[in-house]
Structure formats: C-alpha cells, structure tokens
Amino acid sequence: MKINGRAVEGEVEPRLLLADFIRDNAGLTGTHLGCEHGVCGACTVQLDGHPVRSCLIFAVQAHGHQVATVEGMAPSDSSLNTLQQAFHECHALQCGFCTPGILMTMDAFLREEPDPTPERIRSALGGNLCRCTGYQNIITAVRLAADRLNC
Amino acid sequence: MKTTADRIDPVAINGIGTSPLRKEDWPLVRGEGTFIADFKRPGLVHAFVVRSPLAHAQFPSIDCTATLAAPGVLDVITANELPDRGRPIPTRQFADEGSNRFLQRPLADGVVRYSGEPVAVVIADSRYRAEDAAELLDIDYERLDVVLDPDDAVAANAPLLRPDAGTNVAGHLLVEMGAIDEAFAEADLVIKETFRIQRHAAVPLETRGLLAEYDAETESITVWGAAKIPHVNRTILARLLGWSDESRVRLVELHVGGGFGARGEFYPEDFLIPFAAIRTGRPVAWVEDREENLRATNHSREQVHRVEMALKKDGTFLALKDSFINNTGAYVRTHGMTVPALSVSMLPGPYKWPAYRGEFRSVVTNKTPGGTYRSPGRFEINFVRERLIDIAAHRLGLDPVDIRRRNLIDRTSFPHDLGTLYDGHPVIYDSGDYELLLDKALPAFDYEGLERWRSEPAAGGIRRGLGIGFFVEKAGPAEREYARVELNDKGDVMVYTGAASVGQGVETVLAQICVSHLGLPYERVRVIHGDTALIPEGMGAFGSRATMLGGAAVMRASKQLRKRLLDAAAEELEAAPADLMLSPEGVSVVGAPARSVSLKTLLSTSAGVIIEEHRFVCDLLGFPYGIHVAAVEVDTASGAIRIHRYAVAYDIGRCVNPVLVAGQISGGFAQGIGGALLEEFSFDANGQPMSASFMDYLLPTSEEVPDLEVLITEDAPSPLNPLGVKGAGEGGTAGVGAAIANAVSDALGSEVTRLPLSPQRVVELAGE
Structure with missing residues (x-):
C-alpha cells in the first residue's frame, strides 16, 4: 500500500489491524488507538481519500490502496498546513x-x-x-x- | 523608585495575563508526539494482564503449563512469583489505619474481588501472542456472594470482602460544628432528602501504558509512561520492590493523553511491568486496552447522601446534616479516603451555616476500585447541596437566586474558617467575594432574559427550566513544589519543574510565569518536567495545583535569577540594577544601549550558565469559587434534554493565560455534562460490568456539548502564594450536575434526586 505517497510493503497475519500496520510496520505513530472498537475516532486515517477507522480494518484490506495519515499533512518540517x-x-x-x-x-x-x-x-x-x-x-x-x- | 521588575512588560514578552500559542502543540498536531504506545526499546517484549472474569470468587491455584509452552511466551507471573506474594500498594493521600486493611496487592492471591482484577501477567514477543497464550491459563474459579450497592454493603449479614476485617466499612469520619440539635429545634422548615450520584470516571482518551527496562549492570530500572506524580510513584515502586535506594528507580513522563485524576496513580501494573522487566531482563511494554481501562482504572463518584436542612421561613439557613456512603469499590487505592473526605469537608459550600454535621462511611464492594475524578467529592456534594437549596426555595416560595444571596458568606469574613479538615489541612477559604461574583455573573449571562425565556410558551411537550449552582472549589496543596531556572550565555532559558503535564498546558503557563519575572522572551524558554533523573523532587499535577505551587516556585526562582544577573551587571556597568534592561544578548543601561555587557561575559565565570532553584511551600489550600447557570428544554415524551444556554463564572484569583483557563473550563464542563446526563458504570446482579466499551459507556460527543459562555474574574487573589493564583482546572466540572439537575427540576416541576438524567429517568420524572 502507499502511505502518504510512500510505498510500504509487508507480509502480515490476516488479523493484523491497519492501525497496527501503520504504527508498527510503517513506524507512523501519529495514528492513535483510543478504543479499538470504532467509537472514539482517534485512529481515523484516510483510505483513498475517505476517512476510515483504522482499528476496524485489517491491514490486508488496504492492500494496493492509498492511505493518508496525520504525518502527511504538513507541507514541510518547519510548517503546518x-x-x-x-x-x-x-x-x-x-x-x-x-x-x-x-x-x-x-x-x-x-x-x-x-x-x-x-x-x-x-x-x-x-x-x-x-x-x-x-x-x-x-x-x-x-x-x-x-x-x-x-x- | 522604579524596581527592576517595572522594566518588564508582560504583554510584550507573552507573560502573565496573555495567551501566547501553546508550547506543547507543534508535535501534537503533526503526529510527532510520543505517547507511551509510540515509545519502543530494542528487544522489546509485551505484557498482557490476565484479569478476573468474575466479581467475587476464590481460586485455589493457577495452572500456567500450557501458557508457558505457547509460542512466543517468555514468562508468566502469578502471586506465587511476587516477593511476599505481592506487597500491598500503599495510600499516598489521606491514609487511614482502618483502610489499610483493604489495600490492593498487585495480583489477586486466591480471591478476586472485582471483575477486572489482575490475576496473572503473560509476557510474550508480541501482544497478539501474549493474549493468545493467556487463553490457555487454567484457573478454576469458585463463585462467592457479591455485594454491589453501598447501602447493601453496610447491611447486617452483607457478604464481606474481607471476612478478617469483620466489616465492609473501610473508612469513617464525622465532623461537627455548632449546636446542631438546637438549630433543628428552632427551624420553621426541615427538608429531608436522599440523593444518589452514579459511578462514573475520568476515562482519559489515551489508556494507561508503561514500558520498563532493567539495567542489570547498574541494578536500576527505568519506567516510561509515568504521569501526574512521577516522584511520588518512584518512592512507592522502590518500596514495593524492596529497594532502599530509590535513585535506582527512574520514572519518565512522555506525552500524556489526559489525566483528570485517574491516570498516574500507582496501580497494580505500575509494579507488575517493572517487575516483569527485572525478571525477564527484557524491556517490557504494556498498553491497556479500552475494555481493561473501563474495568481496571479508577472509578469515582458513587455516593448516597441522606441530608437534612433546617431553615427559617425567610430562607435563612440554620443547619445542615448529612450522612453518606461512598462506594470505593473492591480495594482502597492510593487516594485513601480523599474523595469522601473532600465531600464531607466541603459540603457547606459558599454559605453561612450556624451548625453543620457531616459523616461518611466509605465501603468496599465488588466493583472496580475508586479514586479521584476532576472535582472529586465536590461534583457530588454540589449536586446534593444546590438541589437541597432549590427544594427549600420551592417549599418557601422563594426565588433560587435570592435564597442563595441571603446566605452567602459575607465578603468581610475572609479568610473564612469552615471548621472542617481535609487530610490534616484546615479548610479555610483563603479569599472571596461571593456576592460580587453573583452580581457580575447574572447580568453577564443575561439572567433576566433567561427568566423571560423560561416563562415563554414552548412547543408541545417541551418544558423550559432554569437552574443555578453556586460552589466553592479547591486548589492545591501537596505542600511544596520545586523549580530550577537556568539561563545560558546564548540567552536560552530552561525551566525544570516538579509539576507534571497531563495535557493541560503546564509548559506554556510556567514559561509565561518565568518570563514575567525574568524578563526574557517566551520563545526562549523551554520547560522540562516529568523525569526523576533530571528533577530532584516534585509533587506533580493534580488538584489544580500545578500553576499554584509549581508556578509560585518558578516565579521565585526566576526572580532570584534576574536579581543575581542584574546585580552582577550593575557592578560591571557601574549602574543601578533598576536602570538595567535584560535581553537575550545581555544587559544594557536603559537609555544608553551602548553601555552593555553580554551574557557571554556575565556568565564567563560560571561555565556559561546561571542557575537558581526554589522550593515553594504552602500548607493551605486555595479556594476558587464559581457559578453555573443552565437553561434547558426538556422533551417530556422522549426524555431528551436540550441545553439552550450554559454559562460558567469562575473566580480564580489571578489568570495566567485566559485562553487556557477558558479551555480548562470548557473541557471540564464537557465532562460535567457526561456526569450529569450520560456516563454511568452499571453492573449486573453478579457484578459483571455492563459498561466496558464506548458503546455502553457514553462519553459526550460534540453533539451533546453545547457552546459555553465563560466569565473569568480575578476579584479575590489568593494570599497563599505570590502570584495570587488559585488553580482553574476543576470549576468547569464542579457545578454541572447541580445546575443541570436544578434546571430540569424547574422544567418538570418535579425534584431530581439522582444522576445521571438519562432519557428514561427524565420520562419517569415527567410522569410524576
């Protein structure tokens, strides 16, 4: 999958959550887990431009898709969007x-x-x-x- | 004569009274924060805490064979593996000899007393595999009778959580002032009522978590994920490990996702995770999931009050009597008797009572253990007292504002000794002008307009109500705080504080206080907190104390530093200190910028840095006070409550950062809405938690929290600290139950006596 435009590959167990893949495999820890049952919204990322709860999606479901996380928002290291x-x-x-x-x-x-x-x-x-x-x-x-x- | 402080313009340098952009925000909005679950160490392994599925049961043993053989498992820890089978976790506040019989040990040993109690810890190479392996633990539970309701806990023949103690009453306190019986004898009216406040809790959005790493060479341990009171918890951890030298323990605070009383107390895991790291020799991480969080982290607020109030016909208060039971859950945790003690010592509120008698019993039951939650003990009693006053006003045909005004403590009688004690501290209201706040709040919130709105006809089935809640809050103490301020020759300032961050903005506020007394720009200040290796002592962040005590310490250290620097420069420049200006470059004479000396020169004899420390001590509490006003529309058919307008007036002595104070009040208010309308930990008859997910435990969303009007006043600075501040963290929560319940009672013409006001309860009330 592509996360913030960067290709990220990994071989994972089917049960691995997209949130865990983003945090642990891609090392992008800005996506937070607040409840792991889809209520709190802290883990929201964009999948092909649409907001989704990454705790309710398996990593394998995002195979071949575009994922956007908070780390991709700011235009540069020294600025905010x-x-x-x-x-x-x-x-x-x-x-x-x-x-x-x-x-x-x-x-x-x-x-x-x-x-x-x-x-x-x-x-x-x-x-x-x-x-x-x-x-x-x-x-x-x-x-x-x-x-x-x-x- | 001008003093050197007169040369400082707080507005120009983002000092006290201004609202600069927060120092904390930048990494947080970029997703670059480091919360505990984001923090990793090489060789990391993961812990899963196995918890009791039953509320009360005995288990003769635990068979770990299959778990130990499961893939990826390194270790399983039960009470068998703990020193002394697990030493009791001590109280850190309001200790009580009786309550020591009910302390929790890190792991259950043969008996579990609430659903969610830790019974074992599984360590594996991933959290997924640790959970898999935990399924294989073999534990035969034998059910015991449960006791859940606080009234049942004190009944004769109640099941006992500790048969050896012979009682479920863990703590008891009676306070008495004035001639109570005489006051009741001469009353024109006595109101007698029972009020119930439901069990709910802090529930920060980030769950708890820890990462512990043991260094065998130095025989020392580092624990990341500390919060609220790192230094206090270091002492407790060393003691439970049996280590006499607490410098072998280092606690480090990372970003903290909200505290509100619950996070940062010393829980069983705060011992178990470091202990697992020592046993395995590997860094061990544990992050609580939400279900664990709702079953294991401190609950709060569950109280039943039986109150009587004596009045004269004209509405003059004569006496107040309260006997209440506080349900502290299965064990007495670190707060000891803090919550009920705050309730009993502060029930009188902002009013004159010739006589008061308050008594609590704090009982253990088969529910999650309890502790503090924002405005602990006060959210509860403000609901009780303010409801009682409205009931009295209704009976006497008096206006709710008038009856309050008539009984307010007079502005000339401060400091006002209530005569009660809180954890050894006398409850002396330090300063106040309660009537002035009322005089300011009512017009500011257009109270007359709200009264007109209330009497206008509403749509069918909708009834309008207006409610007010007046309260006194408390701030501090934890009697001392430490600060160290360092200035280097490049003009950078480091402020080290013993206070902690739970997300409230303490770095910003302490930097503002520093620059106001040091005279250098806000941008040049960095605030360091929450590392026991870098900061020698500290009492942390709780009870609205960080600005009051931490701020006072930073102020003094900053002033000392400025004085030392300017005295040295004065000698160098042959000028009076009062004529000098400090800038990041150096010191110059006002009006003669050429006469200057650089910081490099000034600090050349002290290795390029100048350091000042201060320990601020204050034994007394500060007492901010406030008024909540709620205007609601109640749908008698659906039970829905729509908040038409809500306003909070709060006098906090002195306001360091108006935007952050308003933010504290708004956030506190949202939590109060949760407590008044939504949040409740319910249990089935066997003690099974029915609210162990966010689908069952309802936090307020943006759709339940209306816009809030806030009036911050500074009419009664605290005489207890040189800043005059009182702490502002809890007043937004304190009065919500009171004001909403009064407004709903007003709308329905029927007296609310319990929270939360769920739709079902509102429909029932509407039918009465």
Whole structure:
C-alpha cells in the first residue's frame, strides 16, 4: 500500500489491524488507538481519500490502496498546513491524543464541504471523541481553516 | 523608585495575563508526539494482564503449563512469583489505619474481588501472542456472594470482602460544628432528602501504558509512561520492590493523553511491568486496552447522601446534616479516603451555616476500585447541596437566586474558617467575594432574559427550566513544589519543574510565569518536567495545583535569577540594577544601549550558565469559587434534554493565560455534562460490568456539548502564594450536575434526586 505517497510493503497475519500496520510496520505513530472498537475516532486515517477507522480494518484490506495519515499533512518540517495551524491558533487541542484522528476527519470533511456552518462542523465531528476540550475550540478552528482555504 | 521588575512588560514578552500559542502543540498536531504506545526499546517484549472474569470468587491455584509452552511466551507471573506474594500498594493521600486493611496487592492471591482484577501477567514477543497464550491459563474459579450497592454493603449479614476485617466499612469520619440539635429545634422548615450520584470516571482518551527496562549492570530500572506524580510513584515502586535506594528507580513522563485524576496513580501494573522487566531482563511494554481501562482504572463518584436542612421561613439557613456512603469499590487505592473526605469537608459550600454535621462511611464492594475524578467529592456534594437549596426555595416560595444571596458568606469574613479538615489541612477559604461574583455573573449571562425565556410558551411537550449552582472549589496543596531556572550565555532559558503535564498546558503557563519575572522572551524558554533523573523532587499535577505551587516556585526562582544577573551587571556597568534592561544578548543601561555587557561575559565565570532553584511551600489550600447557570428544554415524551444556554463564572484569583483557563473550563464542563446526563458504570446482579466499551459507556460527543459562555474574574487573589493564583482546572466540572439537575427540576416541576438524567429517568420524572 502507499502511505502518504510512500510505498510500504509487508507480509502480515490476516488479523493484523491497519492501525497496527501503520504504527508498527510503517513506524507512523501519529495514528492513535483510543478504543479499538470504532467509537472514539482517534485512529481515523484516510483510505483513498475517505476517512476510515483504522482499528476496524485489517491491514490486508488496504492492500494496493492509498492511505493518508496525520504525518502527511504538513507541507514541510518547519510548517503546518492550514487546518493544523488553525488548531494551534484556536487552542483546539489539549493533550493532543485525539487530534490526529480529528484532523484526518476534518480534512476530508472540508474537501467535501468547503464552507460548512458551525452546526455542520459540529455534526461532522460527532464521531470523534475528545475528552479535553469540550469541542468548541475545534469547531472554531475548522471554521477558521475553511475561511483561510476559501480565500 | 522604579524596581527592576517595572522594566518588564508582560504583554510584550507573552507573560502573565496573555495567551501566547501553546508550547506543547507543534508535535501534537503533526503526529510527532510520543505517547507511551509510540515509545519502543530494542528487544522489546509485551505484557498482557490476565484479569478476573468474575466479581467475587476464590481460586485455589493457577495452572500456567500450557501458557508457558505457547509460542512466543517468555514468562508468566502469578502471586506465587511476587516477593511476599505481592506487597500491598500503599495510600499516598489521606491514609487511614482502618483502610489499610483493604489495600490492593498487585495480583489477586486466591480471591478476586472485582471483575477486572489482575490475576496473572503473560509476557510474550508480541501482544497478539501474549493474549493468545493467556487463553490457555487454567484457573478454576469458585463463585462467592457479591455485594454491589453501598447501602447493601453496610447491611447486617452483607457478604464481606474481607471476612478478617469483620466489616465492609473501610473508612469513617464525622465532623461537627455548632449546636446542631438546637438549630433543628428552632427551624420553621426541615427538608429531608436522599440523593444518589452514579459511578462514573475520568476515562482519559489515551489508556494507561508503561514500558520498563532493567539495567542489570547498574541494578536500576527505568519506567516510561509515568504521569501526574512521577516522584511520588518512584518512592512507592522502590518500596514495593524492596529497594532502599530509590535513585535506582527512574520514572519518565512522555506525552500524556489526559489525566483528570485517574491516570498516574500507582496501580497494580505500575509494579507488575517493572517487575516483569527485572525478571525477564527484557524491556517490557504494556498498553491497556479500552475494555481493561473501563474495568481496571479508577472509578469515582458513587455516593448516597441522606441530608437534612433546617431553615427559617425567610430562607435563612440554620443547619445542615448529612450522612453518606461512598462506594470505593473492591480495594482502597492510593487516594485513601480523599474523595469522601473532600465531600464531607466541603459540603457547606459558599454559605453561612450556624451548625453543620457531616459523616461518611466509605465501603468496599465488588466493583472496580475508586479514586479521584476532576472535582472529586465536590461534583457530588454540589449536586446534593444546590438541589437541597432549590427544594427549600420551592417549599418557601422563594426565588433560587435570592435564597442563595441571603446566605452567602459575607465578603468581610475572609479568610473564612469552615471548621472542617481535609487530610490534616484546615479548610479555610483563603479569599472571596461571593456576592460580587453573583452580581457580575447574572447580568453577564443575561439572567433576566433567561427568566423571560423560561416563562415563554414552548412547543408541545417541551418544558423550559432554569437552574443555578453556586460552589466553592479547591486548589492545591501537596505542600511544596520545586523549580530550577537556568539561563545560558546564548540567552536560552530552561525551566525544570516538579509539576507534571497531563495535557493541560503546564509548559506554556510556567514559561509565561518565568518570563514575567525574568524578563526574557517566551520563545526562549523551554520547560522540562516529568523525569526523576533530571528533577530532584516534585509533587506533580493534580488538584489544580500545578500553576499554584509549581508556578509560585518558578516565579521565585526566576526572580532570584534576574536579581543575581542584574546585580552582577550593575557592578560591571557601574549602574543601578533598576536602570538595567535584560535581553537575550545581555544587559544594557536603559537609555544608553551602548553601555552593555553580554551574557557571554556575565556568565564567563560560571561555565556559561546561571542557575537558581526554589522550593515553594504552602500548607493551605486555595479556594476558587464559581457559578453555573443552565437553561434547558426538556422533551417530556422522549426524555431528551436540550441545553439552550450554559454559562460558567469562575473566580480564580489571578489568570495566567485566559485562553487556557477558558479551555480548562470548557473541557471540564464537557465532562460535567457526561456526569450529569450520560456516563454511568452499571453492573449486573453478579457484578459483571455492563459498561466496558464506548458503546455502553457514553462519553459526550460534540453533539451533546453545547457552546459555553465563560466569565473569568480575578476579584479575590489568593494570599497563599505570590502570584495570587488559585488553580482553574476543576470549576468547569464542579457545578454541572447541580445546575443541570436544578434546571430540569424547574422544567418538570418535579425534584431530581439522582444522576445521571438519562432519557428514561427524565420520562419517569415527567410522569410524576
């Protein structure tokens, strides 16, 4: 499979989760496991551009597909992309454990819906748990990113 | 005369009172954080903790033969393998002789007392294979009778968790002030009510985890994955290992995915994983899965209160009496009696009570052991007291705001000694102006407008309600904190603190405090925490203490450093210290920049670095206070509660970073919503947990947490520390159960006496 544009190969047990493949085989530990049963959304990555829970997919199911993770978002080592920057500026994270999954979910959401209302963002965020922030600043950050991406 | 501190402009350097972008964020938004599951060591092997499937059972032995022979398995550890068959994990707070009979050992030895109790550890070359092999363990469990409900635990003939103790009561405390019987005798009205708060917990989004590595050559162990109180846990681990020299133990904190009271306490695994590393000679990693987390990590909050309140007709409070049972679960863990003791010592809240009598019994039952959760003991009692006051107001026909205002502790009576004790610390409200906060909060939140909204007709089946909750929070102590500030000749500042990060932004806040008193830019400061090898002592991060005590220590060390540096420069430049400016390049005379000396020169005699340390000591607690206002719409058919508006006013003495404080309040509020409406650990009649996944244990999502209005005030700085801060971590949670329950009671005209307000319970209440 390709992860963030880089080909990653491996021979794995059928039961290996995509999340474990990304973390252990590809060494990309930005994708976090919060529940391993598809509720919390921390492990969200994009599979062929669509947000998916990498704890509910086996690695073999991603064979030959394109996977995007949080590590592929920033344009360079010394910069953040628009959405990441907005999270930073709006205090949209505290412990940061859920943040990669939320960024991947919201990145795909903004592609689909580039000019969402706060209510639409709130609803799109409903599948990602955050225990620290109370969500309000995340919604503000996504709206700020939308404004910047649209100008 | 100007002092050197006058030369510092906190706004220009992102100091106290400003909201610079957080120091913590950059790696976290890039996916470059190092949480415990991200951390690896060469030769790493994996542990799986085998847990009891039953809530109460005995097992004569464990047959490990098949497990040991399974592929990839290195070791299996049961109580047989532990020194002294496992030494009891001590309490670190609120120790109590009686409760020592109920301490947990790292592994069950013949008897399990809750579903989820560790009985063995399997070490294998992968977590997958360790779990496979664990299936092969042969354990014959013989069921014992269970006791689950706190009232049942104290009943005659209750099954005993420790027959040798002869009781399920692990702790008991009675506090009494004033002439309670006389006060009740002269009352115009006595309200008597029972309130129940459900078992729920911190549930940080990152589960617990550890990686331990033993160095046979130096006979020392390093444990990564520490949180909250690394130094305290180092002492406990050394003691359980039987090592007298605790410098052989190093605990290291990595990124921590939320704490909220539960993460970072010393659990059985905090002994078992290092012990496995010593036994196997390999680095051993363990990461809790979510099911384990919901069964094994501290639960909290389960209390039943039986309260009586005496009043005069005009609404004047005369006396308050409470007898409650706290369900601490199967064992007394590290917090000892902390939670019920906070409840009993702080129930009086912000009001004058001529007499108060509070009593708790903390009982063991066959449920997961308990500990603290954000606003421990206070979320519970704020619900109890504020509900009781509304019930009284309804009976007397008084306005809920008026009855509170009439009884608030007067602004002239601070410091206000409540007369109670918390873990040896007298509960003396350090400062406050409660009425002023009420006067500010009501107009800020347009309370009059909300009252109008409440009385307007709503759609069919919808009823509107308005509720208020007034409370006093606590901050600190853990009586001391350490800071070391180092400046090198390139102008870089290192701040070492004994406080810890659980994701709250402590690096940012301590850097702001440092620069405000040192006078160098925020960008030049790095904050180091959570490594017992780099920091000689520390009390960590809990109870809203990190800014209060950690901040005060950093402030003093920074001031000392500035003074030393400017005194040296003053001599060099033949100028008064007050006329000098410090910059990352060096020190110069104000108005005469050519008269300057570089840091390189100034620090040339001290190897290019200047260091100052401070240990800040404070025995007393700080008491921030706040008001929650909730306006809700209740659908009497579906039981759904829609929050129309919610607002929190909080006086925290002094606010170091307004954006971070608001973030603490918002996040705390979301957790309070969980506690008021959603979260509940339920058990079946056999003690099986029914809420061991996120499909059954409901954390609030973005759709349940409305936008929050926040008013932060600084009207009552704490006299207990030089910053005046009181800690701001818990007020967002403290009043949610109270305010929501009051609003729902108001909407339904029926008194809420238990949490959570699930749709089913709301429908039942609506039918009453």
